Amino acid sequence: MTMAASESARPTRKPRSKGLFLRRYSTLIVLLAIFLAFAIGVDRFLSVRNLTNILQQISILTIVGVGLTFAFAAKEIDLSVGYACGLAGLLAPLLMVWGYPPALAVAVGLLAGLLVGVFNAIMVTVVGIPSLIATLASGSILFGVNFLVSGGKAIYGGIPESFTAIGATNLGGLPAISIVMLVVVAVAWFVMERSFLGRYIYAVGGNARAAELAGLSARRLKAISLVLCAVFAAGAGVLLAARLGSGQPNAGERYLLDGLATVFIGMTMIRPGIATVMGTLFGALFIGVINNGLNLIGLDTFIQDIFKGAIILAAVSVISRQTQLKLL
Amino acid sequence: MTIRLVDIVKEYPGTTALSGVSVDFRPGEVHAIVGENGAGKTTLVSILSGANRPTRGHIEIDGTARSFDGPRAALDAGIGYVSQEGTLVPFLSGAENIMLGAEPGRLGVIDRRRVLADAVSAAAHFFPDRDLDLQSPVEDLDYAERKVIEIVRALRAAATVLILDEPTASLPAADKEMLVRAIGELKARGLVIILISHFLKEVLALSDRVTVLRDGRKVETSDAGGLDEAHLVQRMLGATAQAFQERHRAPVPPGEARLAVRGLSGAGFRDVDFEVRPGEIVGLIGLSEAGQIAFAEALFGAGGRTTGTIAVDGRTVRIDDPREARRLGIGLVPDQRMAKALVAEYSIGENLAVVNLPSTGMGGLPIVAGARERTNGAAVFAQLRIKANGLEQAVGELSGGNKQKVSIGRWLYGVDARAAYRVLIFVEPTEGVDVGVKAEIHDIILKLADAGVAIVVVSSDLLEISHLCDRVSVFCDGTTTAALGRDRFHEDAFVAAMAGRATGRMG
Numbered sequence: 001m002t003m004a005a006s007e008s009a010r011p012t013r014k015p016r017s018k019g020l021f022l023r024r025y026s027t028l029i030v031l032l033a034i035f036l037a038f039a040i041g042v043d044r045f046l047s048v049r050n051l052t053n054i055l056q057q058i059s060i061l062t063i064v065g066v067g068l069t070f071a072f073a074a075k076e077i078d079l080s081v082g083y084a085c086g087l088a089g090l091l092a093p094l095l096m097v098w099g100y101p102p103a104l105a106v107a108v109g110l111l112a113g114l115l116v117g118v119f120n121a122i123m124v125t126v127v128g129i130p131s132l133i134a135t136l137a138s139g140s141i142l143f144g145v146n147f148l149v150s151g152g153k154a155i156y157g158g159i160p161e162s163f164t165a166i167g168a169t170n171l172g173g174l175p176a177i178s179i180v181m182l183v184v185v186a187v188a189w190f191v192m193e194r195s196f197l198g199r200y201i202y203a204v205g206g207n208a209r210a211a212e213l214a215g216l217s218a219r220r221l222k223a224i225s226l227v228l229c230a231v232f233a234a235g236a237g238v239l240l241a242a243r244l245g246s247g248q249p250n251a252g253e254r255y256l257l258d259g260l261a262t263v264f265i266g267m268t269m270i271r272p273g274i275a276t277v278m279g280t281l282f283g284a285l286f287i288g289v290i291n292n293g294l295n296l297i298g299l300d301t302f303i304q305d306i307f308k309g310a311i312i313l314a315a316v317s318v319i320s321r322q323t324q325l326k327l328l
Numbered sequence: 329m330t331i332r333l334v335d336i337v338k339e340y341p342g343t344t345a346l347s348g349v350s351v352d353f354r355p356g357e358v359h360a361i362v363g364e365n366g367a368g369k370t371t372l373v374s375i376l377s378g379a380n381r382p383t384r385g386h387i388e389i390d391g392t393a394r395s396f397d398g399p400r401a402a403l404d405a406g407i408g409y410v411s412q413e414g415t416l417v418p419f420l421s422g423a424e425n426i427m428l429g430a431e432p433g434r435l436g437v438i439d440r441r442r443v444l445a446d447a448v449s450a451a452a453h454f455f456p457d458r459d460l461d462l463q464s465p466v467e468d469l470d471y472a473e474r475k476v477i478e479i480v481r482a483l484r485a486a487a488t489v490l491i492l493d494e495p496t497a498s499l500p501a502a503d504k505e506m507l508v509r510a511i512g513e514l515k516a517r518g519l520v521i522i523l524i525s526h527f528l529k530e531v532l533a534l535s536d537r538v539t540v541l542r543d544g545r546k547v548e549t550s551d552a553g554g555l556d557e558a559h560l561v562q563r564m565l566g567a568t569a570q571a572f573q574e575r576h577r578a579p580v581p582p583g584e585a586r587l588a589v590r591g592l593s594g595a596g597f598r599d600v601d602f603e604v605r606p607g608e609i610v611g612l613i614g615l616s617e618a619g620q621i622a623f624a625e626a627l628f629g630a631g632g633r634t635t636g637t638i639a640v641d642g643r644t645v646r647i648d649d650p651r652e653a654r655r656l657g658i659g660l661v662p663d664q665r666m667a668k669a670l671v672a673e674y675s676i677g678e679n680l681a682v683v684n685l686p687s688t689g690m691g692g693l694p695i696v697a698g699a700r701e702r703t704n705g706a707a708v709f710a711q712l713r714i715k716a717n718g719l720e721q722a723v724g725e726l727s728g729g730n731k732q733k734v735s736i737g738r739w740l741y742g743v744d745a746r747a748a749y750r751v752l753i754f755v756e757p758t759e760g761v762d763v764g765v766k767a768e769i770h771d772i773i774l775k776l777a778d779a780g781v782a783i784v785v786v787s788s789d790l791l792e793i794s795h796l797c798d799r800v801s802v803f804c805d806g807t808t809t810a811a812l813g814r815d816r817f818h819e820d821a822f823v824a825a826m827a828g829r830a831t832g833r834m835g
Binding site for chain 1: 628630649650651653654660662667668669670671673674678681682683685686689694695696698738
């Protein structure tokens with residue numbers, strides 16, 4: 001067939017209307033407003049030290065959130081990320097306590113995430129259990145495993161400084177852990193936006209039947225996204241151990257709800273209704289800024305939780321009214 | 329009671345289902361509505377049943393304008409509705425379904441004994457000779473029994489109007505008879521009975537008047553007495569016999585089959601023999617669910633397991649999934665584009681790229697080269713004259729015709745279609761698109777065939793089939809019952825073969 005491009009039919013860039021801009025960036029504007037309010041109203045908020053602090057505080061959360069972004073992009077969910085994060089955060093210190101080198105310990109932590117991901121993927125794509133249920137159950141299993149591994153006690157003593165340094169040092173003014181996070185975000189962004197794999201995951205998440213009829217394997221792509229999700233959670237767990245300098249049996253748990261929140265907030269911006277890596281990064285910033293600001297004001301953590309919940313509801317309500325937000 | 333539909337317009341984003349239809353229904357008449365798939369029959373009665381609201385126009389009952397804001401309002405007005413798809417609650421019993429929304433009881437507590445008693449008496453009244461199980465969950469019953477329960481519910485609820493949308497499709501003869509008797513009774517009571525049916529013989533036998541719809545417009549309303557089937561079909565199709573015979577392409581010379589299928593069986597079809605040669609366009613027709621779509625999807629490996637043989641260019645192959653079909657150079661543009669081909673929230677560019685994404689590859693790596701992606705997208709955009717703001721516009725915002733162009737364009741993206749495909753299968757390629765785009769799509773298909781691609785077209789639009797195809801295979805009850813060459817392209821031959829009356833040689 002001929003490919004004669006006629007002038008009239010040449011596609012032009014879609015003019016960005018005000019409405020569209022607002023729809024895409026309203027959450028970002030809210031984030032800026034909150035940021036400004038803290039900057040004006042809270043003393044130590046706008047110091048370089050505090051800002052790098054925020055960046056450090058959100059690093060682990062962001063990595064969990066980016067992992068979840070893969071799952072959400074394929075229209076799946078993973079409720080086991082908190083415990084997968086916890087498992088890797090226990091196994092890595094445990095091996096070092098036993099005297100194995102940090103590199104091996106890190107590898108075992110990530111391998112544990114890979115196995116969790118493969119298990120989840122098999123349950124969802126081979127056995128056919130909806131991911132909401134499969135990962136709820138595997139999370140429960142991991143919760144128990146984490147207690148078996150740790151005996152319910154913290155794991156510490158003899159962890160080399162070369163490992164804990166990841167969580168404690170600054171490189172060129174940035175916390176090392178944040179640099180790791182930024183690299184992870186960059187790689188994930190590239191995979192989702194520029195690689196065939198990312199495009200295919202989005203295609204499956206958008207319409208699995210259509211993807212199948214385009215010759216893609218929806219199963220395989222959903223499986224890959226679930227495996228990536230668990231591996232990212234495990235990576236976050238290893239960083240968590242480095243930051244804590246120990247393995248804590250319950251430390252990973254809070255990353256489930258906060259991680260989901262980063263994705264939900266992210267889904268309200270850039271491409272409303274669709275999980276994106278950049279959206280998730282901003283979602284994590286959103287939560288980081290709020291936590292940090294409220295902390296500086298001196299509010300109790302449970303008050304912070306109430307605020308956070310209210311803000312998530314507000315953010316998601318905006319988008320739910322405009323697009324029929326379908327998570328699963 | 330007289331019911332009038334006045335200038336009913338129903339628009340959906342991208343398509344118009346009804347464009348100004350007025351019909352009046354008289355008390356005590358059976359009024360049939362006939363037309364092809366997509367003519368607007370179901371949309372029209374769903375408006376009267378309150379399930380759908382018109383974009384413009386109104387309903388008039390005994391001279392006063394009414395509007396139903398939901399099925400409840402229509403039920404309260406005494407309108408009973410048997411819709412085409414099952415509307416029973418699967419885990420409730422037949423009795424509970426029949427009495428749903430009209431349960432006898434006190435203070436909000438349902439009197440379960442009376443539910444059963446009332447349902448049993450209604451069933452016994454309308455279907456006296458039918459032994460119905462009204463106490464098991466309806467999901468455990470067979471199709472016919474469920475249908476009868478649905479009909480009993482509507483008959484019981486109907487005080488002014490009874491709407492029957494394809495009530496007799498696959499209903500046993502005895503049940504049909506009882507339904508006919510029940511219709512007679514309601515008719516004698518002065519109700520309006522509105523009947524939608526594909527079975528024209530049944531329409532002519534049962535109804536007093538017939539309204540023909542075509543492409544969302546009323547063609548005519550006439551007394552059934554002076555009508556015959558041929559007249560109705562002709563009105564439904566809007567075609568003259570001559571239009572079926574017009575020749576647009578030179579005959580394809582005989583030669584080796586590109587795709588040859590022998591005794592293929594699978595989910596929804598069985599024992600099908602079929603072939604198509606390079607450059608040939610072969611049509612597959614049949615009534616809905618006759619197996620032609622299931623067969624077409626199976627050729628693309630999308631229909632589950634099959635038995636029988638498939639040969640491509642003389643070599644026997646297995647096509648177990650779409651990936652295998654793609655490797656063999658077989659492509660499929662499916663029907664129901666939003667369910668099977670496109671993602672509404674994604675951009676035109678993203679939707680176009682998904683089938684041939686490797687054509688955007690950066691130096692052999694599985695990475696999208698942005699520039700190549702834009703060039704490929706712009707080429708398809710221009711070639712298919714897609715009307716949109718640009719490649720970045722979301723597909724969900726486009727009209728039906730432009731969505732279909734994107735669905736087809738996915739297969740032309742980044743490749744020379746002549747070299748890339750051996751066989752292209754189009755299922756309902758112009759479903760819900762306007763006349764202009766229809767012609768453009770026909771043009772694309774003809775050009776692909778002229779370039780030597782073997783084409784399979786499944787369509788319920790018989791004019792489209794006769795316009796495009798060199799040969800037609802007719803499906804009936806899951807298998808091919810007739811093969812018609814162009815010399816036999818005639819609406820009567822099509823309709824007769826689709827209805828299962830053998831008129832052509834087998835195969």
